[in-house]
Amino acid sequence: MSVKKFAVAVYDDEAVLFPAVKKVRSAGYKIHDVYTPFAVHGLDVALGEKESDLHVAGFIYGITGTATALGFMGWIFTTDWPQNFGGKPTFPLPAFIPIVFELTVLFAAVGMVLTFCYLNQIMPGVKKHIFHPRQTDDKFVMAIEVTDENAASTEAFLKSTGAEETKVEMAEADWWYGRFDQKEEYEIKQQLA
Amino acid sequence: MKSRNRRGAAWSNNPWLQEMPDPITKCTWDNYVIMSPNRAKKMGAELTDLNEVDRDKKVFSIKTNGKEVKLPVLVVPGVHDDVIAVALGYGRSKTVGKAAADLGVNVYPLMGQDATGNLSFYAAAVDLKNTGETYQLAITQTHHSYQNDRPIIHEYSLNEFKKDPNQLYNKRKDALGHYTSPDGVVHHGGHGDAGHDAHGAKDAHAAQDAHGEAHADPHAAAANATKTEEDWQEAYRKNGTLYPNFESHGMKWGMSIDLNSCVGGGSCTIACQAENNVSVVGKNQVLLVHDMHWIRIDRYFAGDPTKPDSIQTLFQPMLCQHCDNAPCENVCPVNATNHSSEGMNQMAYNRCIGTRYCANNCPYKVRRFNWRDWNEADCFDDNVYTDGRRDDINDDITRMVLNPDVTVRSRGVMEKCSFCVQRLQGAKATAKKQGRLMKDGEAKVACQQACPTDAIVFGNVNDRESAIFKLRYEDQKERVFHVLEDIHTLPNINYLSKIRNASEVMSRNPEEASHGSEKAHA
Amino acid sequence: MHLKYESVIREALVDGKKDYHQVTEDICAPIENKPTKLWKIGFFLSASLLLFGVFSVGWEVYWGTGVWNLNRTIGWGWDITNFVWWVGIGHAGTLISAILLLFRQGWRTGVNRAAEAMTIFAVMCAGQFPIWHMGRVWDAFFVLPYGNTRGPLWPNFVSPLLWDVFAISTYFTVSLLFWYSGLIPDFATIRDRAKTKFRKAAYGLASFGWAGSAKHWQRHEMLSLVLAGLSTPLVLSVHTIVSFDFATSVIPGWHTTIFPPYFVAGAVFSGFAMVQTLLVITRKVLKLEDYITIGHIEAMNKVIVLTGSIVGVAYLTELFIAYYSGVLWEQEAFRLRVMGPYWWAYWAMMTCNVVSPQLFWFKKLRRNIWFTFFMSIIVNIGMWFERFVIIMSLHRDYLPSSWSYYTPSWTEVGFYLGSFGLFFTCYFLFAKYFRLLPLRKSSLS
Amino acid sequence: MLNQEFKIPAKLKTTSLVLLVIGLITLGAGVATLLFSHEVVSQTRFWAVLLQNSIFFLLISLASVFILSATSLAQAGWIVSFRRIPEAIGSIVWVLGIIAGAIILTLIWTDNYHIYHWLEKGNIPHNSLNTLKNFFLSKPFFSIWTVVVIALWGWLGVKLRNLSVQQDSEPKGSTKTYWINFKYSAGFVFVFALTLASTIPWLWIMSIDSHWFSTMFSWYTFASSFVSGMSMIMLWILYTKRHGYLDIVSDEHIHDVGKFMFAFSIFWTYLWFSQFMLIWYANIPEETIYFKIRMHGPYKFFYWLNIILNFVCPILILMPRPNKRNYFVVVLVAVLIIFGHWIDFYQMIMPGTVGADWQMGWFEIGILCGFVGLVIWLVANKLTKAPMVPQNHPFLKETIIHIS
Structure with a gap:
């Protein structure tokens, strides 16, 4: 958790963004992140991100659900308190299927969403730095971490990639607990400067 | 007048x-x-x-x-x-x-x-x-005919019965015997005097032709095993289902109701009401069909309504049939009703949350729901007297009529005939205290006790010496039938067919007369 | 840069030339402007209905289920009819989002957010009925498999009603997650556009701190896809399990093996109709005609005529097989449906569900807004009658001695009206404070 | 490349002919040893096997016509790249229809009550309960409806393909035939609802167990034939692709067809389970007897095999995404599915006909070979008659750049 300096470029079209990403990466810059208002198909590949393994987690949660449901109901009906309902078998498998299915789905879905939130470090009360107010509206924002020395040159380079607007600003790179209606210290400082 | x-x-x-x-x-x-x-x-x-x-x-x-x-x-x-x-x-x-x-x-x-x-x-x-x-x-009953062809009651004239006492028995055997093979392969050689093998079997011919009589084959052997007179009912019980068979060791309560003896007087209803603290609900609630009687007497008319002389009336006491494959038990979400090892369908009032699913799924419609707080027994104050006239059962004095051995049910729970389980437990406990086996007839249910014509016989079916066993499997076996036995609910209550001292049975429709057994199968 | 080529046959999914920002402006406008008079009236009416529903339910809980006109023979009436009806309606949203996402139907984006919200509200309404229909609602928690002090006392996992408990709660949870995870980025948009402190704080909380990072979007896409994959069988399972409530029984008219797929088709049918009802109003009131186009409406109508026909085939199948079976009980149950005391319900069902949707074979009618609106209501009336007809199989079953009849009391009607109140109150709030349409690239052609 | 024409590889030709000849020899041997045997069970076996195979192959071919109509109505673009394959399969429906129809009508008019028990007098009594059944299961109605339905199926199967081929020679950008095709597709779906989705499986298959009934039966049969039809299309796509055709079919298309196989295997299981569980739960003997013989009786093995082949295998194998794009895996699953549903049809038909005396021997396998050979030969020949890719389809461009 520390406030760092970033060179920020704002693009107004995907068609400009993609070549820009390519140029920036081949020029050797390490892109801190790209912010888009909606999922841009193929951007993760362009940025060199690995494919997410979220679905594998989902599968494991699902299997856990299946096992829990079958094990729990099986234990209750055969061991804990076997009873006779309408002459049904003690282990009435066909009648277990609906609940087994539901719990499989429930475990998978809830587990995946929690994992999603954990991986993305998002939850109510979490705050992240918004580089450009329209990055959740229609602008595409690229941020590169810079030092005092290379800030100007990076900015200039970003400008050359077709950015509509560029700037250098201090920003908290990670997440923190905070409210979006309050300005953080570094933001106020930045504004004053 | x-x-x-x-x-x-x-x-x-x-x-x-x-x-x-x-x-x-x-x-x-x-x-x-x-x-x-x-x-x-x-x-x-x-x-x-x-x-x-x-x-x-x-x-x-x-x-x-x-x-x-x-x-x-x-x-x-x-x-x-x-x-x-x-x-x-x-x-x-x-x-x-x-x-x-x-x-x-x-x-x-x-x-x-x-x-x-x-x-x-x-x-x-x-x-x-x-x-x-x-x-x-x-x-309490608004439909007056059993639609003649609904196989819920079997009636014969005395002449018919004399001519062939086994008519009902064979009819049942034909219809149910179809489901007695342990592997589902139906062999027709199995039952002898089936008349024409009309309702027979999907698979019968191929199987029959395949084996012939001489073919020694485990399936054929199994079919032969069900050939004997006593076994086909047991075979239907075990094989007419995809479920395992739950054996009742020790007690297995059963009841027989003789449609010939029943005069429809209703003393069973009142005896049951007195014994089991069954609520009186008042006229307005009866109008809403909220009546609570655990045993009711269904009354049906047969004959031509325009010819008073042709009318024959029939009474059928109807109460919980204590089915061994009870459709009501499966569906309770909270386990409030299940099956005892003595063959009783039992209710846990405390556990009931009142979804009424069991009552819906009961083919006999014998479950009774406490629609209102009849007994001031639930957790809301003063919510009893809203709809005009009521009995005064909640006076301190009249409350003394309640049977202390039986729970007073609160609003929102299901109840039904319990086979007077408090009496059965009492009788068993007495015998146990005296260190002996319970004798037949020691445990009497209230309706049986009150019936002036002894139409109701009750006892332990596992006891081969009991009156119920003898009646069911020996003395009156040709008159025995269960209501709706073709849906494999396996009731523990059986009825004895009505034999009318009349030349004609009005409830019989012409088709039934000519086709007889197919009907039952269908 | 991927070019999405669309054939000349296809219609544009968004009318008028819009850029991204314009789309955001349009969609956020209802949220950021003051509520209109129409909205206020609608909200007030819904809230009043809701209050009346609360009163009706309170009355029933205090005096007992006996104030409903259900009886010894007919243990379920309007309560479960309405339950099944609302659950059915609650199927469209997740179906649109999930199945259409899997089938990559582009037109879904115009309607899916509203439909998902509708799903959640409809399931909330549906859940009320089985809860309040219990005789001892204060013991409703008995259905949960909780450890307790009464020895090993567990619920009965074999009961279809317990399956319902699991199915409905799972469905509600997963739909909520699906819907909310889709909303998070939308909340972020509203947050960053917000002018007031309160809005910034509230939407800031609701958006979970979403900033739109590329990696997050990648996971988000994956999450949506897998949730869609999970939701698809889940949607089918829910109405299937609801149909099991009836089909597992031995009651003629209830016990029919075709029920599961036929209930699902019926649910989609009624759900889509309800979405139509809402969309036709919403696009008018919130001026979203460019986003919810005639093309969307027509596509929905095609699904309606398809599912209506499936349901029709199922009705005829039931009727035919009842007579084919040679089983007296079945034949009688269906004879009584067609010409028994409840014949009017049967014929209302047939007219509304089977006959009238066939008019959608005509393109002119399919693309007519007012006709669509009219039909969407007709279909839901028909589907209500379908459930009523099925449940009323109880009125005359095996033993004629128990036959009975049932008409609802004011409390039952009140409860039903109250559920509309709940539904529309939620919907009005949603339409005002949440984003009604998602912003997706694919919504632009 | 888009106007490539299919030439039957020699190996395929030989294989199909060899299989066909095996089938014919088996048939001949069957006639000699089974049909003219003095044992009724052998005669029944002869007819039951022919019935099973002819209906099975007719219905899985018909599935192609259905998928064509359904995707046309849904305006799905992705299928266009390999549309010619279902078209070819669909246009041989009439041949299989004639074979199945001939077998069924022979059974009916020779009063073969060992297959259709209702043909025996008195088995279904004439009374008011059975009025409809007596009409429905009567020789005239049965025959007329069978003939009409086969004629409609065959005609529409050919028609849909002819329209598509006709489109090839139309000027670019013309959508006239496209809309005509759309209308015929709607017509077929209508016919389909009244036949395969309802009456036909009742008549041809359910009536074998003449006292048993299930409202689900036709939809269940449909699901069975549809998923195997999809698998058959998959096999053809991959086969032709391997031989250098259909290069516009990308992994995305294969993935999509794989998803269909996956989804409809689940769908089949869903219908199977619903039918089974409801009957199991209600436990009414006249319904449970159907499963009694299958679950606890001599068909126990097939009962479990059916679930394993048609549910467990496809679902486990096809769940991971890469597997749906792996040609070997997909071919394996397709073969399993087709065989699995052949078994499914086997266990639908045999318990009611040959009963406890089922056999899975030279005759069963030989006839299966024969039908496989016949279908391969017919479809391959049909494929040679038109370019492998529809030339002028409005969605052609869409399907080429199709991404998932």
Whole structure:
């Protein structure tokens, strides 16, 4: 958790963004992140991100659900308190299927969403730095971490990639607990400067 | 004018009796005029399909002996076309007590005197007029025929029965014997005297042709095993299902009800009500079909309603059948009802949350729901007396009528016949204390005890010496049947067929007569 | 840069030439402007209905289920009819989002957010009925498999009603997650556009701190896809399990093996109709005609005529097989449906569900807004009658001695009206404070 | 490349002919040893096997016509790249229809009550309960409906393909035939609802167990034939692709067809389970007897095999995304599915006909070979008659750049 300096470029079209990403990466810059208002198909590949393994987690949660449901109901009906309902078998498998299915789905879905939130470090009360107010509206924002020395040159380079607007600003790179209606210290400082 | 009364109204303030449906009309809490369908039609009060649904009955004015009363009309087949009848003993004042006050109409004023000066229970000249008004009668059974072809009751004339006592037995064996093979392969060689093998088997021919008689084969052997007289019922029980068989070791309670002996008097209903703290609900609630009786007597008419002489009446006591494959037990979400190892279908009132799913899924419609707080037993105060007249069962004094061995049920739970489980447990405990086996007849259920004609026999079916066993499997086995046995509910209650001392059984439709056994199979 | 080529046959999914920002402006406008008069009236009416529903339910809980006109023979009536009806309606949203996402139907984006919200509200309404229909609602928690002090006392996992408990709660949870995870980025948009402190704080909380990072979007896409994959069988399972409530029983008219797929088709049918009802109003009131186009409406109508026909085939199948079976009980149950005391319900069902949707074979009618609106209501009336007809199989089953009849009391009607109140109150709030349409690239052609 | 024409590889030709000849020899041997055997069970076996195979192959071919109509109505673009394959399969429906129809009608008019028990007098009594059944299961109705339905199926199967081929020679950008095709597709779906989705499986298959009934039966049969039809299309796509055709079919298309196989295997299981569980739960003997013989009786093995082949295998194998794009895996699953549903049809038909005396021997396998050979030969020949890719389809461009 520390406030760092970033060179920020704002693009107004995907068609400009993609070549820009390519140029920036081949020029050797390490892109801190790209912010888009909606999922841009193929951007993760362009940025060199690995494919997410979220679905594998989902599968494991699902299997856990299946096992829990079958094990729990099986234990209750055969061991804990076997009873006779309408002459049904003690282990009435066909009648277990609906609940087994539901719990499989429930475990998978809830587990995946929690994992999603954990991986993305998002939850109510979490705050992240918004580089450009329209990055959740229609602008595409690229941020590169810079030092005092290379800030100007990076900015200039970003400008050359077709950015509509560029700037250098201090920003908290990670997440923190905070409210979006309050300005953080570094933001106020930045504004004053 | 003929009369029927409850001891001339001497016990009219007893809500049990007020709520007991009249054996013939199935009406409660009121008196009314009964008349034949023909007369009703003439006078614009005919029994229509709508009549079943609509509880508003037409009110007629009756004038005789210079007096007039107004009474609702009930149409009852079998009444002579020129006779109407009213029950005495109604229209009491409030002084008689809460239950009977202001019920019905007092018709004593209509009574004249006969030549000897005695009160005359009939009057010859009656002026009957439709007033155009209507009045609601609380009737517990609104459909009066068992649709003739519904195989829920079996009736034979004495001659038919004499000619072939085994008619019912064979009919059942034909229909159910179809499902007795342990592997589902149906072999037709199995049952002998099936007449033509009409309802037979999907697979029968191929299998039969394949094996021939000489073919030694495990399936054929299995089929042969069910050949013997006693075993096909057991085989149906075990193989007519995809479920395993739950054996009852020790006790296995069973009941037999003889349709021949039953006179429909209803003492079983009241005995049960007294024994098991069954609530009285009041007229308004009976109108909403919220009646609570654990054992009811279904009354059906057969014959041509326009010919009073052709009418035959039939009574079928109906109570929880304690099915071994009970459709109600499966569906309870909270385990409030399940099956005992003694073959009883039991209720845990404490556990019931009142989804009513069990009652819906009961093919016999014998489960009773506590729609309201009849007994001031639930957690809401003062929510009992909203709908007019009630019995006074919640007085401190009258509460003493409650049987302390039996729970008083609160609002929102399901209840039904328990086979008087408190008595059975009591009898078992007594025998155990005395260090001996329980004898047959020691455990009696209330309805059995009260039945004046001994139509109900009850006992342990696993005991080969018991009356119920002998009746069911030896003495009366050709008359035994279970209601709806083709859906494999395996009731622990059986009925004995009705044998009529009449030349003809009116409930038999012509098709049934000619096709007989197919019907049962279908 | 991927070019999405669309054939000449296809219609544009968004009318008018819009850039991204314009889309955001349009969609956020209802949220950021003051509520209109129409909205206020609608909200007030819905809230009043809701209050009346609360009163009706309170009355029933205090005096007992006996104030409903259900009886010894007919243990379920309007309560479960309405339950099944609302659950059915609650199927469209997740179906649109999930199945259409899997089938990559582009037109879904115009309607899916509203439909998902509708799903959640409809399931909330549906859940009320089985809860309040219990005789002892204060013991409703008995259905949960919780450890307790009464020994090993567990619910009965074999009961279809318990399956319902699991199915409905799972469905509600997963739909909520699906819907909310889709909303998070939308909340972020509103947050960053917000002018007031309160809005910034509230939407800031609701958006979970979403900033739109590329990696997050990648996971988000994956999450949506897998949730869609899970939701698809889940949607089918829910109405299937609801149908099991009836089909597992031995009651003629209830016990029919075709029920599961036929209930699902019926649910989609009624759900889509309800979405139509809402969309036709919403696009008018919130001026979203460019986003919810005639093309969307027509596509939905095609699904309606398809599912209506499937349901029709199922009705005829039931009727036919009942007579084919040679089983007296079945034949009688269906004879009574067609010409028994409840014949009017049967014929209302047939007219509304089978006959009238066939008019959608005509393109002119399919693309007519007012006709669509009219039909969407007709279909839901029909589907209500379908459930009513099925449940009323109880009125005459095996033993004629128990036959009975049922009409609802004011409390039952009140409860039903109250559920509309709940539904529309939620919907009005949603339409005002949440984003009604998602912003997706694919919504632009 | 888009106007490539299919030439039957020699190996395929030989294989199909060899299989066909095996089938014919088996048939001949069957006639000699089974049909003219004095044992009724052998005669029944002869007919039951022919019935099973002819209906099975007819219905899985018909599935192609259905998928064509359904995707046309849904305006799905992705299928266009390999549309010619279902078209070819669909246009041989009439041949299989004639074979199946001939077998069924022979059974009916020779009163073969060992297959259709209702043909025996008295098995379904004439009374008011059975009025409809007596009409429905009567020789005239049965025959007329069978003939009409086969004629409609065959005609529409050919028609849909002819329209598509006709489109090839139309000027670019013309959508006239496209809309005509759309209308015929709607017509077929209508016919389909009244036949395969309802009456036909009742008549041809369910009536074998003449007292048993299930409202689900037709939809269940449909699901069975549809998923195997999809698998058959998959096999053809991959086969032709391997031989250098259909290069516009990308992994995305294969993935999509794989998803269909996956999804409809689940769908089949869903219908199978619903039918089974409801009957199991209600436990009414006249319904459970159907499963009694299958679950606890001599068909136990097939009962479990059916679930394993048609549910467990496809679902486990096809769940991971890469597997749906792996040609070997997909071919394996397709073969398993087709065989699995052949078994499914086997266990639908045999318990009611040959009963406990089922056999899985030379005759069963030989006839299966024969039908496989016949279908391969017919479809391959049909494929040579038109370019492998529809030339002028409005969605052609869409399907080429199709991404998932």
